[in-house]
Amino acid sequence: MFFPQFLSITFKHLKFETSTLKAFRMRFLKIVLCFCVVSIMASCYSVRFQVENGQWEPADTEREDAYAGYNVHTLDTVVTRKLTTGDHYFNISDCPSGALHTVEYRSTFGGILLNAITFGRHKQVKIKYVCIKENSM
């Protein structure tokens, strides 16, 4: 939104707001929007860690991605940090085997923005994990 306003002021000052310029402005706006969308998309990413010597917990789902056949748990929350709080961790209590096979964390533009505008007070946590299959070790 910043760029179109800036352009609008510039054009008003120059008094060149003809139909050609309007079209140009629309095209520019679209390019800027595309750039923003691409930037937001590019800032969303996930990283996956997996043990090589463990049997994943199976599940009968209709997934088609790399998790097809895996029992995937998700944790999607916002953590609020107190002034006196340092690091924190989450207890995973729904793995009967007591072991993890895969952990994936996801970083999103919204999460980064939330963290920035709250000066680190709020942190978005998006995690997927797969347990080791019970009795497989």
Next chain:
Amino acid sequence: MATTTIEERQRWNTLHKNGPFPLKFFLTTKLEKDVSGLSPFEKYKDAALEIQQLIKQAADTHERFRAIGSKWSMSNIAHCEDRMHLNSFMNLKFSIFEGEMHEDSDFDHGNLFLFQCGNQIKEISLYLERIGKSLKTTGASNGQTIAGCISTGVHGSTIDVGSVQDYVVGLNLITGPNPEDNVYLERKSGPALRDTYFQNLGAKIIRDDEIFNAALVGLGSMGFIHGVVIEVENLFLLRRYVKKIDKAEALKLADTLDFTNFDPKIPDADFKGVRPFHYKVFMNPYNTGESQYPVEFIYKIKYYDDYKADFGNPIPFQKEFVYLDLIYLFIKIAQKLPKSIPKLIKMLKSSILPKEEKTTVGKLSEIFWDAGYQGKAFACSFGVDHTQSSKALELLAKLTRENPVPGIFAMRFIKKSEATLAFSKFPFTCMVEIDGIQWDDHKKIISLKEYSRKMIEVLKNNNIPFTLHWGKNADWGFPGLVEHMFGDGVKKWKKVRGNLLSVPMQEVFSNDFLDVTKLSEPLGPDEDLIV
């Protein structure tokens, strides 16, 4: 007690989305927890009782019941419309001790293990490796359950070993709801365990070669496979190398399996004249001008601890997945423009074919590791005598060029199985297979059913005896197909099924696949006498 959750469902699908298929109930049984204080044997016995109760429920409501493993089969062999049972959580493991061996057994007790049905190949391998043992062979990946593997004949390309079912020495089947419906089968010619071992688990012992061989590849229809006794071997390493060799040479090796004068010229190793553990030929049917084929050679070598220091980790640190949306976009294009398929295959070549000229050394479980692609897929796989492999490949490739579909061919080789309905029925069976991405029916592209029907016809018309992989796509309703493939073996299999299962239980353990192939039809009274 073992507990079973029963979930109402509308549909079910295979791992590679070859359905969906209708379904009423999806059942999952979990074993009694350790805190119960039950020993593993007591848990095993307890699980058998739970399964018998589930079978009774199905029989009482005149519904069909089917155990599934990891749903890797692409045909509908694992599906039944009423009650499907996920057995993956039934994964007890037992070593066999000297005192538990049959007095006439020739097996080494250290190499025998009892695995409950839901143990997956990967967890079995990890369990065995910790005690210095290895499976003899697996499929190309590791997600299947042991019961699923043997029921459908999962194979690799281990020329002199065979398929997964070929190292099974004992089978514990639950054939009905009554106490006498718990049976343990072994070959009379190859006894393994002392009678009291399974008698203590409540099973009746049957030692009979014909019954054992028929039940081995039972298509999920000889009862519920509760446990499998397998023979394993000491840990070994595999040295894998992929390179392009002259097409004529690759096909000659396939037709003869004679490697005495062949030198694969693998860097820093001399395998001249050595028959490989595994031989696999890849072929792009659309590239007729190809003078060389990519070939995968795998040689068995002695295990030593520091192999990773010499060859690196065979499992990649960073695993990459093919971008599924891109693949599916290609398929949309292919459906509308079948002529674009050869170009699409060429574009995807680097993702489909293995990397060439790279030596990898690892344990069996490391070489045949987690599958890299788990999206929509199809596969048609024909077993022919290896002496006719190049002829069959050329005929099927020509058919594919005339009716383009998005896939490439490969040839793998397996030793003959003793199982009555094993598709590895030739002295050495060459599995000619086309694997690729599933497409939707569209007027411009041949349907999968029609394509697979034409494949059957072309082999029949050219007098090439063949079999079909039970877990792969085919026109399973092709008239007289199973009899054409197995001849009298079909009657033998049905006879054993009739002996093991009562008539109501034959119905409980049937499904659409069995109906379509007519394997669910019992033998007539006259036929029963002839076999």
